[in-house]
């Protein structure tokens with residue numbers, strides 16, 4: 001039997017230990033085989049059986065009627081926004097959420113849709129009060145509030161389900177729809193041991209990334225009601241996302257949904273082990289709570305920040321730096337051994353800087 005270890009690490013000769021993101025994974029041998037052998041057709045004509053199979057598998061997993069395959073999560077979110085909202089309408093989202101902050105204002109640029117950004121709490125959550133206060137009255141002075149966008153996981157944290165559900169209920173009661181940016185929803189499902197469909201029961205539409213922890217080279221799936229997905233097809237066409245023999249790409253998504261969901265528990269376990277291992281260094285502040293999945297954040301002292309990263313880079317270890325913190329993301333291509341290497345290499349840095357200090361002081 002194949003273990004997750006061979007699945008992820010066996011197919012590439014690794015030169016570095018890359019924890020910048022779970023997007024850096026390379027397709028495994030099994031995934032590449034599935035891609036090479038995929039049955040294909042012209043998907044713009046609706047004739048690609050592998051795309052159809054992926055869309056229907058994703059929709060079933062998420063408890064929705066239909067799915068639509070897209071090249072990226074950004075396009076999937078934008079297609080969702082353009083399908084939910086008409087010109088001059090607005091969507092409400094966390095100001096730090098990906099759909100608000102990290103998608104180059106696509107909804108405004110391409111959809112004439114106005115964004116409303118609300119503060120997120122320390123755990124990445126919108127509050128019910130803030131959302132209630134942001135929904136505008138029906139008044140010709142105002143844009144039409146049309147959609148609330150949620151994110152799970154957010155900053156690698158599993159979101160509180162009662163809070164998500166309460167916000168969705170409020171949105172629906174006020175006549176708005178709800179979109180879930182579930183780029184890393186499967187991490188949340190695995191971490192909370194809950195079927196993904198249950199997490200998004202109250203969301204009208206869900207976007208799921210296949211290219212994050214699920215380990216494909218490309219792809220996202222947008223799922224929702226059948227009539228919504230039919231309209232989304234036009235938005236995807238407008239954005240240039242209608243692909244032809246896309247079954248080659250859908251095949252890796254299908255493979256990922258079949259092989260790479262449950263194993264995410266290993267990524268979570270490794271993130272926890274790394275957090276524990278790094279917590280022994282007093283000069284490093286480690287942020288990793290029980291709601292964190294495959295991410296942890298560390299904050300070195302300001303004077304150590306660059307030197308620590310340089311030291312690690314020399315050893316072939318790369319982290320994502322957004323001063324003052326550093327993000328570490330575990331994924332398919334990170335092994336137990338890598339985790340121990342990282343901990344000991346950070347240890348070397350602090351041991352050496354202590355020696356330097358002692359030498360300077362003597």
Ligand SMILES: *Cc1c(COP(=O)(O)O)cnc(C)c1O
Pocket residue numbers: 071072073074075077098099151181183184209211212220
């Ligand atoms: C990565 C990500 C996206 C966008 O996905 P791309 O495929 O990189 O365009 C959207 N939302 C969240 C929360 C993400 O992490």
